[in-house]
Structure formats: structure tokens, C-alpha cells
Amino acid sequence: MQKFAIDYSQLETKLLKKAYRLADVKDQLETIAFDIVRFKDGDKGAALWQVQSAEDGDYIVTLYEDVPDKKEAGWEVVLSKTAKALNFFYKGDPIAKVATRTLGIPDSEIDSVEKYLPGKLATNKKLVAALLNQLEESTKFAVLNKYPELE
Numbered sequence: 001m002q003k004f005a006i007d008y009s010q011l012e013t014k015l016l017k018k019a020y021r022l023a024d025v026k027d028q029l030e031t032i033a034f035d036i037v038r039f040k041d042g043d044k045g046a047a048l049w050q051v052q053s054a055e056d057g058d059y060i061v062t063l064y065e066d067v068p069d070k071k072e073a074g075w076e077v078v079l080s081k082t083a084k085a086l087n088f089f090y091k092g093d094p095i096a097k098v099a100t101r102t103l104g105i106p107d108s109e110i111d112s113v114e115k116y117l118p119g120k121l122a123t124n125k126k127l128v129a130a131l132l133n134q135l136e137e138s139t140k141f142a143v144l145n146k147y148p149e150l151e
Contacts, residue, residue, distance in 0.1 A: 022051060022058035029060070036063070073122030079114050086113060088121075088131060090150070095143055096134055 029037040035051045037060060049060040076089040079100075086103070088095045100110055121128055128150055132140050144151055 019059050019061045020049075022060055025060065073118075075118040075121040077114050077117045077121075079110060081110075084110070086117070090143075090147060093146070096131055098131070098134055102134075 025039075028039055028041065029049075030040050031037050032048065037049050037051060039049075048063040050063050052059055052061050074091040076092075078087045078089065079085075080087060080097075083099075084101065085097050085099045087097050100113075105113060121131070132143065132150065135143065
């Protein structure tokens with residue numbers, strides 16, 4: 001069975017590459033500032049990299065932390081573009097569905113709400129209370145009964 005064992009110690013470095021030899025990827029980069037670059041392709045376009053020198057040549061090294069999961073502290077927000085509504089989930093359970101118009105979110109910011117709102121809900125108790133106040137009393141009671149930490 002040892003013959004087919006997987007070495008997981010190298011898996012993270014293969015999947016989440018934090019540095020490249022500059023000579024290997026130079027044609028795939030565009031310069032943003034003096035020593036700051038980014039990849040031209042769409043997948044890595046938002047990630048900024050810094051050119052650093054080492055004894056064996058120049059490298060580019062990430063300037064970003066790993067992207068946190070949308071499920072920050074149990075919260076997840078999913079946008080329904082067809083209904084223009086936000087679906088709020090806590091620990092995988094649906095909590096509420098609120099129209100973006102009700103929340104006063106401009107159309108230009110709708111796409112970014114999924115990224116920042118879970119973090120805001122995780123740190124702002126007043127925001128959670130305001131969300132729970134949108135629910136009917138029986139639903140709110142059931143949610144708080146199941147998840148008392150939301151009070």
C-alpha cells in the first residue's frame with residue numbers, strides 16, 4: 001500500500017505557488033509599478049507580485065495573502081442576479097433572502113457584495129441584528145434558537 005501513498009507535504013506548494021523565476025514567466029507579466037508586476041491572464045490578473053533578487057537570479061513573489069473563503073465565520077452571501085436578491089446563509093443554512101433594492105445597494109456594487117459582506121457580517125453584530133430584523137418573528141425565533149451566538 002505504501003507504493004501508492006500520496007505526499008501531501010508538497011501539495012500546497014504545487015497548488016498555491018508563491019514564487020516564480022522571473023526568467024520563466026517574464027513574457028506573461030505586465031509592470032504595474034517600479035518592481036510590482038501582475039500576470040496578463042484573467043485568472044491571476046488581480047494578484048500583485050514583487051520582483052525580488054536572490055543569489056541564483058530574480059524571482060517574483062506574491063504580495064497577497066491566500067484568498068479567504070466566502071464562508072467567513074460561517075456566513076456566506078450568494079447573489080441571485082436574475083432576482084436581484086441576496087441570499088444569506090449561516091453555517092450552510094439559508095437565513096434570509098433580501099432584494100438588493102431594499103438594501104439600497106447600487107447596481108455598480110452588486111457584483112462585489114458577495115466578496116465583502118460575509119466579512120462584515122462576521123464582525124458587525126449590528127448588521128446581523130438588522131438582517132435578522134428583516135425576518136418574520138417565528139423565523140427569527142427559529143434562527144436564534146438554532147444559532148444563539150447570533151444574538
